[in-house]
Amino acid sequence: MEFDLIERIRQRTASHRDDVRLGIGDDAAVVAVPSGRELAIAVDTLVEGIHFPVGTAPADIGWKALAVNLSDLAAMGATPAWALLALTLPTQDEAFIDGLAQGFAELATPFRLALIGGDTTRGPLTVTVAVHGFTAPEEALLRSTARVGDVVMVTGTLGDAAAGLRCLAEADPSPYGELIGRLNRPTPRVSAGQALRGIATACIDVSDGLVADLGHICAQSGVGAEIDAALLPRSSAMLTHFHDADAIDFALGGGDDYELCFTVSAERAGDLAADLARLGCGATRIGRVVEGQGVRVIGLDGEALVPSRAGWNHFTA
Amino acid sequence: MEFDLIERIRQRTASHRDDVRLGIGDDAAVVAVPSGRELAIAVDTLVEGIHFPVGTAPADIGWKALAVNLSDLAAMGATPAWALLALTLPTQDEAFIDGLAQGFAELATPFRLALIGGDTTRGPLTVTVAVHGFTAPEEALLRSTARVGDVVMVTGTLGDAAAGLRCLAEADPSPYGELIGRLNRPTPRVSAGQALRGIATACIDVSDGLVADLGHICAQSGVGAEIDAALLPRSSAMLTHFHDADAIDFALGGGDDYELCFTVSAERAGDLAADLARLGCGATRIGRVVEGQGVRVIGLDGEALVPSRAGWNHFTA
Numbered sequence: 001m002e003f004d005l006i007e008r009i010r011q012r013t014a015s016h017r018d019d020v021r022l023g024i025g026d027d028a029a030v031v032a033v034p035s036g037r038e039l040a041i042a043v044d045t046l047v048e049g050i051h052f053p054v055g056t057a058p059a060d061i062g063w064k065a066l067a068v069n070l071s072d073l074a075a076m077g078a079t080p081a082w083a084l085l086a087l088t089l090p091t092q093d094e095a096f097i098d099g100l101a102q103g104f105a106e107l108a109t110p111f112r113l114a115l116i117g118g119d120t121t122r123g124p125l126t127v128t129v130a131v132h133g134f135t136a137p138e139e140a141l142l143r144s145t146a147r148v149g150d151v152v153m154v155t156g157t158l159g160d161a162a163a164g165l166r167c168l169a170e171a172d173p174s175p176y177g178e179l180i181g182r183l184n185r186p187t188p189r190v191s192a193g194q195a196l197r198g199i200a201t202a203c204i205d206v207s208d209g210l211v212a213d214l215g216h217i218c219a220q221s222g223v224g225a226e227i228d229a230a231l232l233p234r235s236s237a238m239l240t241h242f243h244d245a246d247a248i249d250f251a252l253g254g255g256d257d258y259e260l261c262f263t264v265s266a267e268r269a270g271d272l273a274a275d276l277a278r279l280g281c282g283a284t285r286i287g288r289v290v291e292g293q294g295v296r297v298i299g300l301d302g303e304a305l306v307p308s309r310a311g312w313n314h315f316t317a
Numbered sequence: 318m319e320f321d322l323i324e325r326i327r328q329r330t331a332s333h334r335d336d337v338r339l340g341i342g343d344d345a346a347v348v349a350v351p352s353g354r355e356l357a358i359a360v361d362t363l364v365e366g367i368h369f370p371v372g373t374a375p376a377d378i379g380w381k382a383l384a385v386n387l388s389d390l391a392a393m394g395a396t397p398a399w400a401l402l403a404l405t406l407p408t409q410d411e412a413f414i415d416g417l418a419q420g421f422a423e424l425a426t427p428f429r430l431a432l433i434g435g436d437t438t439r440g441p442l443t444v445t446v447a448v449h450g451f452t453a454p455e456e457a458l459l460r461s462t463a464r465v466g467d468v469v470m471v472t473g474t475l476g477d478a479a480a481g482l483r484c485l486a487e488a489d490p491s492p493y494g495e496l497i498g499r500l501n502r503p504t505p506r507v508s509a510g511q512a513l514r515g516i517a518t519a520c521i522d523v524s525d526g527l528v529a530d531l532g533h534i535c536a537q538s539g540v541g542a543e544i545d546a547a548l549l550p551r552s553s554a555m556l557t558h559f560h561d562a563d564a565i566d567f568a569l570g571g572g573d574d575y576e577l578c579f580t581v582s583a584e585r586a587g588d589l590a591a592d593l594a595r596l597g598c599g600a601t602r603i604g605r606v607v608e609g610q611g612v613r614v615i616g617l618d619g620e621a622l623v624p625s626r627a628g629w630n631h632f633t634a
Contacts, residue, residue, distance in 0.1 A: 021355060022457065025537070027392035027522060028359035028450075030457050033350045038338060041433065042345035043401040043447065047440035075344035084360040086403075086445045116358065123364035124441040128403045130360065133345075140339065140347050205344060220342070 058099030078133030162254025224292035375416030395450030479571025541609035
C-alpha cells in the first residue's frame with residue numbers, strides 16, 4: 001500500500017537522476033554522492049492545525065512541506081538532490097493525495113529533486129519531509145560565524161505570511177490573496193543561498209520570526225545585533241493593508257516567511273545585493289552585528305522597541 | 318525549542334563520528350560519505366494506536382522507531398551511520414522524552430549510529446525516523462533478484478510479535494513477557510544482513526507478515542514461492558503458549574517480526590546458515606522459489622493453506 005501512494009507522488013515529481021541507483025520500491029533507496037561533495041540533510045514536520053490551518057488545500061500542504069525543507073538547504077547554500085516523504089493521513093483520500101502530490105511536484109520539478117522514498121501511515125494529518133543536498137567541504141553557510149562589524153541583510157520581504165494568517169480569519173479574505181499566498185506557498189531561496197556561499201559570513205532561514213532566528217545567529221556566533229525597524233522590507237500588499245505598527249510586529253516576530261537572514265562584511269554587501277538582484281531576489285540591509293548578545297530593535301521613533309511576539313514556539317504558542 | 322529536545326536525545330546517543338562534519342544545531346547537518354560507498358536511505362513512521370498500543374513505554378517507542386528503520390537497512394545489507402528523528406508530541410512531557418531518548422540510544426549505541434538532526438512539533442503522538450547507511454556499489458540486497466530453484470530462508474523465529482500483541486489483551490500478560498518483548502523491542506538483523514551480501518540472491522525484512530513480504534520478492538522478481546508451514550521457525554515461548562494453528566497464522570501473517578526473509582542458491586544455503594549461526598542468528602530453510610507467481614503455503618496436512626491474515630495494511634486493517 002505505501003508504495004502505491006508514494007509511487008503515485010513520485011511519478012508526478014519524476015526527475016531522472018543518475019545518482020539515484022535504486023529508487024522507491026525496495027527496503028531502502030540507494031544513492032551516490034558526487035566525488036568531492038558532502039551532504040546537507042534536514043527534516044521538518046508539518047502538523048495540521050499547527051503548521052497549516054485546517055482546510056488548507058492539499059496542493060498547498062504538499063508545496064509547503066517541501067518548501068520549509070528546501071529553505072533549510074537554502075540557508076546552508078546547498079544544492080537540493082533527493083527527498084523522503086512520510087505522510088500520515090486519517091483516510092485514504094485519493095483526491096487529497098493527488099492534490100498533495102501536485103503541490104509537492106510543482107516545487108520539486110524546477111530543482112530536479114527526486115523523491116526516493118517514503119512511508120504512508122494512518123493517523124492524524126502530519127507530513128514529514130527530509131531533504132538531501134550537496135555542498136562542498138568547508139563551504140556550507142553556518143549560523144556560528146557572524147563577525148562584529150558585519151551588516152545584517154534579509155532577502156525579499158518580511159511579515160507577509162503572518163499577515164496572511166491573520167487575513168484568513170477575515171469574513172472575505174479575497175483582497176489578501178498575495179499575503180495568504182506567501183503563507184501557503186513560501187518560496188525557498190535556494191539560488192540566493194547558493195550565491196551567498198563564500199561571501200556571507202553567517203546565514204539562517206526566517207522560519208520562527210526575524211528576532212528569534214537572528215537571535216540564533218547571535219547566540220551561536222557569540223555576538224549581538226541591532227536592527228532598524230524602519231529598514232525592514234515590506235511588500236506592497238503589506239503596505240496596502242496594514243499600518244506600520246502591525247507590519248513591524250509581523251516582520252519581527254511573525255515567522256513562516258522562509259526568507260534568508262544573513263551577515264556579510266560591509267565591503268561586500270553592495271556587490272552581494274547586486275548579485276542577488278540579478279537572480280530576481282531582493283536583499284535589504286536591516287542592521288549590523290555588534291559586540292554583546294541578543295537582538296536589539298530600534299523603532300521608528302529611534303527608541304528601543306520590544307517586539308510583541310517572541311517568535312513561534314510550538315510548545316508555548 | 319526543537320534543538321533542546323533533539324539535542325537532549327542526541328546527548329544520550331552520542332557517537333563520535335568523523336564523517337559528521339556538522340551535527341545538530343544549524344539549519345541542516347553536513348555529513349561525508351566515505352569514498353567508494355553509496356548511501357542506503359529509509360524512512361518509517363510509527364503512529365500511536367496504529368503501530369504501537371496506547372500506553373507503550375516511551376523507551377520501547379524510542380527503540381522500536383529506530384529498530385524498524387535499521388531493519389530496512391539490514392534488508393539491504395547496509396551498515397548504519399546516521400539518523401534523523403521527527404517527533405510529534407501532544408505535550409512537552411520531559412519524562413516521556415527522556416524515556417524515548419533512552420530507548421533510542423540503547424539501540425543506536427552499539428551501531429555507533431549518530432543522531433544528526435530532527436524536528437519536534439506539537440500534535441498527536443507520531444515518531445518518524447530516517448536512517449542512512451553505507452553500501453558498496455552493486456552490493457545492496459534487492460527484492461527483485463530471486464531465482465527459480467533458490468531456497469527461501471528466514472532468520473530467527475516468526476509470529477512472536479503478533480502473538481505478543483494478542484497477549485497484551487490478557488487480564489494478566491505477565492507470563493507472556495518474551496512475546497511482548499518481541500513486539501516492543503524488535504531486533505533488527507543488521508549483522509545478519511551484512512553477512513548475506515554477495516551470497517543471498519534477494520532479501521526483505523518481515524514487517525507486514527511473511528506471506529505479504531515474501532510476496533513482494535516474488536512480484537518484483539517475477540517468480541513464485543512455496544512455503545512449508547511445518548518448517549516455520551517458532552520460538553519456545555510460542556510453542557509454550559499457542560497451538561499449531563494459531564502459531565502458523567501468526568507466523569504467516571502477523572507482521573512486526575523484523576526478521577529477514579531471503580533467497581539463496583541451494584548450494585550455498587548450508588554454509589550461509591552456519592555463517593549466520595556464528596553471528597548468533599539462527600536461519601531456517603522454509604521453502605523454495607518456483608516458477609509462476611505468488612506465495613503458496615503447504616499446511617501441516619500437506620494441503621494448500623490459505624492464511625487467515627493477509628498481512629498488515631494500515632488502510633484496511
